[in-house]
Amino acid sequence: MFSITVRDHIMIAHSFQGDVFGPAQRLHGATFVVDATFRRTELDDDNIVVDMGLASTELRSVIGDLNYRNLDDHEEFKGTNTSTEFLAALIADRLAGRIHAGALGENARGIAQIAVTLHESHIAWASYERAV
Amino acid sequence: MFSITVRDHIMIAHSFQGDVFGPAQRLHGATFVVDATFRRTELDDDNIVVDMGLASTELRSVIGDLNYRNLDDHEEFKGTNTSTEFLAALIADRLAGRIHAGALGENARGIAQIAVTLHESHIAWASYERAV
Amino acid sequence: MFSITVRDHIMIAHSFQGDVFGPAQRLHGATFVVDATFRRTELDDDNIVVDMGLASTELRSVIGDLNYRNLDDHEEFKGTNTSTEFLAALIADRLAGRIHAGALGENARGIAQIAVTLHESHIAWASYERAV
Amino acid sequence: MFSITVRDHIMIAHSFQGDVFGPAQRLHGATFVVDATFRRTELDDDNIVVDMGLASTELRSVIGDLNYRNLDDHEEFKGTNTSTEFLAALIADRLAGRIHAGALGENARGIAQIAVTLHESHIAWASYERAV
Amino acid sequence: MFSITVRDHIMIAHSFQGDVFGPAQRLHGATFVVDATFRRTELDDDNIVVDMGLASTELRSVIGDLNYRNLDDHEEFKGTNTSTEFLAALIADRLAGRIHAGALGENARGIAQIAVTLHESHIAWASYERAV
Amino acid sequence: MFSITVRDHIMIAHSFQGDVFGPAQRLHGATFVVDATFRRTELDDDNIVVDMGLASTELRSVIGDLNYRNLDDHEEFKGTNTSTEFLAALIADRLAGRIHAGALGENARGIAQIAVTLHESHIAWASYERAV
Secondary structure (H helix, E strand, O other): OEEEEEEEEEEEEEOOOOHHHHHHHOOEEEEEEEEEEEEEOOOOOOOOOOOHHHHHHHHHHHHOOOOOEEHHHOHHHOOOOOOHHHHHHHHHHHHHHHHHOOOOOHHHHHOOEEEEEEEEEOOEEEEEEEEO | OEEEEEEEEEEEEEOOOOHHHHHHHOOEEEEEEEEEEEEEOOOOOOOOOOOHHHHHHHHHHHHOOOOOEEHHHOHHHOOOOOOHHHHHHHHHHHHHHHHHOOOOOHHHHHOOEEEEEEEEEOOEEEEEEEEO | OEEEEEEEEEEEEEOOOOHHHHHHHOOEEEEEEEEEEEEEOOOOOOOOOOOHHHHHHHHHHHHOOOOOEEHHHOHHHOOOOOOHHHHHHHHHHHHHHHHHOOOOOHHHHHOOEEEEEEEEEOOEEEEEEEEO | OEEEEEEEEEEEEEOOOOHHHHHHHOOEEEEEEEEEEEEEOOOOOOOOOOOHHHHHHHHHHHHOOOOOEEHHHOHHHOOOOOOHHHHHHHHHHHHHHHHHOOOOOHHHHHOOEEEEEEEEEOOEEEEEEEEO | OEEEEEEEEEEEEEOOOOHHHHHHHOOEEEEEEEEEEEEEOOOOOOOOOOOHHHHHHHHHHHHOOOOOEEHHHOHHHOOOOOOHHHHHHHHHHHHHHHHHOOOOOHHHHHOOEEEEEEEEEOOEEEEEEEEO | OEEEEEEEEEEEEEOOOOHHHHHHHOOEEEEEEEEEEEEEOOOOOOOOOOOHHHHHHHHHHHHOOOOOEEHHHOHHHOOOOOOHHHHHHHHHHHHHHHHHOOOOOHHHHHOOEEEEEEEEEOOEEEEEEEEO
């Protein structure tokens, strides 16, 4: 199995609902360093998984509406805890959609899996992986 | 598959038995930066894998008796090479035990896998993963 | 010149005022990984700059009221851009105050300089250094 | 499953063929930080996956003919895009060959999988994993 | 003293002249992760050293003609060893020129020092610092 | 001012004397990731501070007698707390001695300063810098 990973980041505000979150129930924020991994069993005709430049562009595109935002104000997230895990899945799902839409090129249709990791600090991170 | 990872560290002394270890047969030591990963297929009702704060607390708890110790003096490790791989498995097993005991909360019973990585330097690390 | 550095982090929300900040004028957030450095010309009687454990405890103490907060709501910061640079200086000043108050021990009075670095992402950080 | 990973690096020049590569079609270069991972289900008699020192020596050996080279001049790579993904697989295949040749010791024959990751920058990396 | 640092990278080919360089006399390459630091004694009216976004843009601009290039082909570098140290100084000098030209804004004229670090691998880097 | 830095590491056991050290009074250990920095005002005739390969070799040489050792058994350290700060200075002094002895080459006599940083974990490190 081959993979490539590209990294970007977002800076957001949000709050959580539920006693388990303790002080994180207050409005606070996070820098999420986002790693997006694309996996496939064979390389394409150019000997790559997918063009890293294009992968970076699409990653930036799918996280653009989150960056420099208070996620509590997003209509899409009403009543949802925008946990690190949840956001990893959201970004992975969006990237899968971009592959299906052909935004990563025809060759990218050979991508079998996506994994997204969000680092919220130097001591904590969360991931989500799924089939494409 | 979802996962969260939390990081801590221990500073220990130990020695190894066996020619393969060369100079590491002498009493020496290591800082092990410990990454504990918890995986499950679906998020719980709070939209998380397990509370990161609680995961950190339990990780610290299960490595507490190793920290600032000479592992050669541990009765539990007599005749055992406390290799990085071995310690990764030991910590993973202890964390699995804590989940079974309910220490990470009722929701944590949905955790399917644990992986533990011990970084012994900037150029070497070891991991162990297992079902819960 | 000797120094020791200890690392911790905070997760905050805030917004900026001024056209130069572009989208960061919106309410957003950041994880700041905080490195606090203490410098002195000679080691103390224990052969250290200051106890690292005590330094960590004091660092955690002086950043405690910022963590999991919206800095826009702090009375102390009204009308102030809580930039990464500004926060580095705030934390350094607070640490200097703790040294003067004796909180880091009598030996810590030999500390000559403090430097604080706040990493806001994997590609951007800010620092402030001052005499004690 | 157990694993150990060792890290080394190479500094190479190369160019790519294909419009998808944009400016990387020009002769340029890269530092590849190389992580080689060895996995097995049970530890050997010494309580390890494979000796880390020996793993490091073999990794250095199999990347030696690439280091400080222009890969475009390698007869072996004529007409081949020496992408990060391709090089990860090349190194993994060479390591598997070394295991089969007994270079990592008799115990190393228990190694089940190899994974190789090449970091080409702080924001991009590629991996390949295979059975031994 | 305050500072901010922004990070980018370039991927180049080059060779060195001189016995001291050993195998690096051959055409090879490097990824240089570039950290550009700007220092000043007081913050500007917006409470910053210089806008990080603008600093990133200017850093990218001054390294643009080096990226994806064989430095041996640059007319400017004929007969010059384009060592990591040399390139750090080149980039610092270019950034100082941009400040003097007003490209980082009027407020940036208060910047007193520039430091540039180029990481050539996980185990080696070089820096240059100068007054503005 | 120019500088280059090279990185290596040692794995040692030791204990401390003094109440301030708490549990670190017990025999324990550490991996120290060692960064050695060499600074000078002008580059030499090869356009470098000092050859990085030679600097790495000398760094490895001066830390060799510490690696895989219990420092409590070193005659040289009897009655001395081998703190991270102390070891940083020890290594810096040894490197200065090597420069004076000509081991880093005649050109290396232009080196003005040495700084050594020892990282004892991902959240704590210590440095020492001195004139050559």
